[in-house]
Amino acid sequence: MAAVDEVLARARRAPAGEALATATARLIEAAEEEKLVDVVFARVDSPFGELLIASTPKGVVQLSLHGYDQNETLEDLATKVSPRIFESPRRLDDVRRELDEYFAGKRKSFDLPLDWQLSHGFALRVLKATARIPYGRVSSYRAMAEKAGNERATRAAGNALGGNAIPIIVPCHRVLRTGGGLGGYGGGLPMKEALLKMEGAIL
Structure with missing residues (x-):
């Protein structure tokens, strides 16, 4: 706790005009040095509204789309991952940059480490198979079920995709749908259609 205590002491001595963001960044750095931070998060603007992204030392663990309750997302992370959560936009600059490039049509794949701990078993296999679908291509629920080891588990594959904690990055x-329909999407069908059109997967 020495590093954290030192930062707090410096903050008390700091001039009143010192930027709060700077003090916060120093506190987070000190907390990370003491291994007191397990999850960092940031809010990111996108063409589809504000996103919330969260990361652990292993990688991106959650991307919450616009329209979802961000407080509920953070509470869920606190329960399932760790209550030691800090807001730290600077720590997620790489994620923000790659998302910006993707939405601008300048990036066709993400080079970000992922933390898969919110998914397990068959669902995890479905999502890892989904992560390998190339930009500009589409697949089906049945194909994802087959790649995950059970081609008859189409509905379970759909449920796994509906529970995807890292949408967009895990596409x-x-x-x-196997018949060619759009199927469902947590961000809404207009967003799903817009993403596919942006990627050139549909006209």
């Missing part, structure tokens, strides 16, 4: 929007 569940590229999975369609």
